[in-house]
Amino acid sequence: MTIILVTGSAGLIGSESVRFFCDRGYTVVGIDNNMRQTFFGENASTKWNRDLLLEKYEERYIHHNIDIRDREAVTKLFQDYGTDISLIIHTAAQPSHDWAARDPYTDFTVNANGTLILLENTRQICPNAVFIFCSTNKVYGDKPNFLPLIEQEWRWEIEETHPYSVGIDETMCIDQCKHSLFGTSKVAADVLVQEYGRYFDMKTASFRGGCLTGPSHSGTELHGFLSYLMKCTMLGKPYRVYGYKGKQVRDNIHSYDLVNAFYHFYQAPRIGEVYNIGGSRFSNCSILEAIQECEAIAEKKLNWSYEEVNRSGDHIWWISDVRKFQQHYPGWNLTYGIKNIIKEIYIQNTSRWN
Template identity: 50%
Template sequence: MSILIVTGSGGLIGSEVIETLAPEFDLAIGIDNNMRASFFGEYGDTTRRRRHLETNVSNYRHYDLDVRDRDGLISLVRKNPPDLVVHAAAQPSHDLAARIPFDDFDINAGGTLNLLESTRRANPECVFVHMSTNKVYGDSPNRLRLTETKTRWVYANKANADGIDEQFPIDQSCHSIFGASKVAADVMVQEYGHYFGLRTCCLRGGCLTGPNQSGVQLHGFLNHLIRSVVLGQEYTIFGYKGKQVRDNIHSRDVCAFIREFYRVPRLAEVYNLGGGVDNSISVLEALEAVGRASGRTPVYSYQNTARTGDHICYISNLSKIRVHYPNWKISTSLEFMIEEMVDQMRVSEQAPRPSYHIP
């Protein structure tokens, strides 16, 4: 029996992986205890997404399990030895991490170790994909020379024109507490490849997004911005004149790469995975684009203090991933992403929200 295990299965990437890849396996197991609801409140709740999977994916089985539960995780994985594990569960906010450092590290670093060791014991031939983050680079990208334009910051040196590659240093910089816990997880995933021979990869994501994201102010930049504009709510810009730049990748394109890696796995690999130059946008540009797409006038305020460890300009260099997996490509444009999320937001905000419990 072929088995797929996905942690964070109610979230953006986890749920997309289940929908996209579950038909290729006999059994798809989702692990998610909806911690987003306790982290972020109503808009972080993933109950609706879980119910969708349970209703529409016939071979899906959901487990309300915390990745910090080592014994529970070991037991579940042992009984269901996986062929592919996609680890998408995390405490995802670098702002929130500073207020809950123990929880942040226990979930991001400890939970990752629990899953790695559970997987190795159950099936050492398993393919293990870890959703890491570009925050492992800390604020080192801010040391690159930048040029200010009317609406964004751009890399001044042509050598950086395609963005940040995997050779960029990950230490000797300010990461935020979240970034530090994700570094620990990232390096441990690599080590299980180097030391134990587990076929692992770390996907250091830029801004992963899509209509199924439960974006909030502390996590999910573009989705949260779109909701704010569509609902006529005030959006807050934090520092850098609103000209900070992010590259955005649709969750479908993330899943497409995971499929490629599963088919031809490598050992202890690291990839920067984002939308690249073509799907990059600043906050100011995003407000304008969403205003056009929605027909609404964005309302926003500005705080001159940037978030600790935040990037001024971050674009994922996709050269390595394209060389290793030439069949993979970005299929969804930034313009389509925005239009899709605007349309989805209009529909979803008219529907009643499920009740949820904050543990």
């Protein structure tokens, strides 16, 4: 039997991974203890998503309510499935800048220690398995904010002649900058994943994503940009924009496109790789542009306000250069643009949010 192990399996990327691999006939073992509700409150609970997966894939999906920081429980699970585990997709995380500053101990133990526990069990029990880590562009800290950016009417941009005009690639330094405590814990995990690959010759990869999005996101104010923005638009809830005149730019990648990238890596894995992954120039927007799209699709006005102080370490402009991954895996392409993503979030959540 071939087992796909997914951590954070009821979250956005985790649940997309479950669906993707179950639909292709694999048996998927999920780890998720709904820590997102602990982080962000009842409205961020992923229980609804977990229940949908169990109902739809009752013969292919096996769920475990385990905390990835629990060494004994994680080790027992790895021992139970042994070398049948051929792929680990690690998406479980504390994902918020602001929350990390409130409780640095929990943030670091979840993001860094939890990743170490998973890597070591992979090395000891199923060393031939592929290990994919859902990292973040926050490993680059605020370095992107020192690029020569140009203010336009609706967004910040970079000169077309700049080397990063296509997007920021993996050569950007991660040192000597402000990361936020969240970014720091993810740096630790990211480097661990690389080192286990290089030091122990394991098939590992860190995918450094920007805004990961899709209809399965349990978006909240502190995490889940497009999902939460559309939710506020639909329900008439107030939305706050923090700093940079609302012109800060993010590339947004649909959860399906990201998991499809994981699948391509799984089919032809490499050792200790790092990839910037996101919507690139194919799928990106500023907050002001995203507000316009949400209002047009929902046919409602968003009740939003502006605060001049930006979130510490937040990016003014981020677009990923995905050409390295495309060169390694030319069969992979982005399929979801911003309008498609926002419209799908609206359609698939209308009954749940209204």
